[in-house]
Amino acid sequence: MERRERGNLTLVTQFILLGFQDLKNLQVLLFLGFLLIYMVTMAGNLLIVMLVMTNQHLHTPMYFFLGNLSCLEICYSSALIPVMLDTLLRNGKPISFSSCFLQLFFFGYCLGAECYLLSVMSYDRYLAICKPLHYGTTMNNKKCIQLAAVSWISGLIGISIIMVLMLQLTYCGPNEIDHYFCDTVPLKKLSCSDTGLVERVNLMLLFVYTMPPFILTCTSYVFIIAAILRISSSTGRQKAFSTCSSHLIVVSTYYGSLMIVYMLPSSSTLNKAFSLLYTILPPLVNPLIYSLRNNEVERALRKAQSKLCVWKSHILGKIARPLADLHAHHSPFQ
Numbered sequence: 001m002e003r004r005e006r007g008n009l010t011l012v013t014q015f016i017l018l019g020f021q022d023l024k025n026l027q028v029l030l031f032l033g034f035l036l037i038y039m040v041t042m043a044g045n046l047l048i049v050m051l052v053m054t055n056q057h058l059h060t061p062m063y064f065f066l067g068n069l070s071c072l073e074i075c076y077s078s079a080l081i082p083v084m085l086d087t088l089l090r091n092g093k094p095i096s097f098s099s100c101f102l103q104l105f106f107f108g109y110c111l112g113a114e115c116y117l118l119s120v121m122s123y124d125r126y127l128a129i130c131k132p133l134h135y136g137t138t139m140n141n142k143k144c145i146q147l148a149a150v151s152w153i154s155g156l157i158g159i160s161i162i163m164v165l166m167l168q169l170t171y172c173g174p175n176e177i178d179h180y181f182c183d184t185v186p187l188k189k190l191s192c193s194d195t196g197l198v199e200r201v202n203l204m205l206l207f208v209y210t211m212p213p214f215i216l217t218c219t220s221y222v223f224i225i226a227a228i229l230r231i232s233s234s235t236g237r238q239k240a241f242s243t244c245s246s247h248l249i250v251v252s253t254y255y256g257s258l259m260i261v262y263m264l265p266s267s268s269t270l271n272k273a274f275s276l277l278y279t280i281l282p283p284l285v286n287p288l289i290y291s292l293r294n295n296e297v298e299r300a301l302r303k304a305q306s307k308l309c310v311w312k313s314h315i316l317g318k319i320a321r322p323l324a325d326l327h328a329h330h331s332p333f334q
Contacts, residue, residue: 012171012190015100019087019180022269031088037284038081044287045070045077055303061139062128065121066290068148072117073283076110079103080279084180100182101167105159107181107279111258112209113155114282118251119213119220120147121290126220130227158205165198181279185261185271206262214255221248250289254278 020030052058052067083103087093095103127135162184169191179186184202188195221244228244257277 012173012175013097014175015095015097015182015190016176017083017087017093017095017180017182018176018178019084019092020272021092024091027088027091031085034081034085034088034280037280038077038085041077041081041283042074045073045283048287049074057299061124061144062121064144065117065124065148068151069114069117069121069286069290072110072114073286075106076114076279077283079106079110080181087180095182097171100177100187101163104166104182104184104187105163107183108159108162109155111155111278112158112205113151115209115213115255115258116154117148117151118254119216120151122217122220122247122251123147126223130223154209158209161201161205162198165201169193169195169198179272179275183275202262206259210255210258214251217251218248247289250282250285254282 020027023030048070049067052063052070080103083093083095124139127139131138166184166187169188170193171187171190172192173190175190177186177190184198188198224244254277257274260274261271261278
């Protein structure tokens with residue numbers, strides 16, 4: 001274990017991420033499973049970003065926020081899953097002090113921003129469904145940019161406060177982190193200084209970043225469901241309820257698991273299990289729930305696929321013509 005001296009204390013300069021060492025018999029299976037999840041997550045979210053950027057019909061507030069969410073999910077997953085995969089391969093990964101806190105920064109930044117962005121998306125849907133006559137003027141381009149900026153900046157403010165407090169702690173004890181990424185809960189356990197202030201501020205920020213967005217999201221969906229009940233078509237009601245229930249399940253799981261991990265005392269095994277619910281699951285299922293079941297996105301996908309086929313035929317034609325001319329020029333039957 002690498003350490004450095006400061007006064008009479010020996011300070012930790014490197015941590016060891018233990019990952020899922022309590023499941024040694026499943027390391028290979030876990031590696032393959034998380035690798036597949038990462039590939040699907042990246043493909044789905046990158047596809048959403050590309051479609052929103054390139055398709056004129058998707059230049060609306062709903063898809064603007066969805067594109068922001070997908071960018072967050074890409075950063076979120078890339079900050080966590082590659083390190084997790086490396087940990088599974090090595091059966092425990094050494095990570096430097098600076099790299100550990102850098103991962104904590106990006107993770108916390110995306111986490112805080114996503115909490116508010118999900119509530120912004122639910123508010124956007126509330127305006128679109130319950131206030132359709134005022135939607136165009138209320139949710140204009142300037143308002144969309146402002147709401148997205150507030151979400152991104154809020155994540156930066158929250159994690160900056162946590163980082164300042166966490167970096168003031170002294171780490172001179174054990175350096176093994178019984179988790180699959182650098183998080184405040186396992187890091188606080190390794191500190192040999194008083195963590196009371198960090199814990200109080202962490203709880204306060206958790207409340208600020210989970211309860212108001214969660215209440216706003218639930219309130220928005222109460223009004224949305226009430227509006228859906230007034231739809232005369234049973235098919236339309238069923239489809240709208242299906243979408244709303246999927247959104248609410250993901251949001252409830254996301255906020256609920258956050259509160260369980262950071263507010264309730266639990267074992268490291270339970271922490272890791274609940275952490276998967278807000279670190280791995282949302283980036284994987286959000287593209288499917290928010291967009292890939294949407295008719296407009298399906299049309300954009302078919303349009304992109306047809307363009308790709310035309311482009312591919314054009315390129316193959318350009319390659320084939322010179323080859324055919326070359327073959328005819330050297331043919332022995334000429």
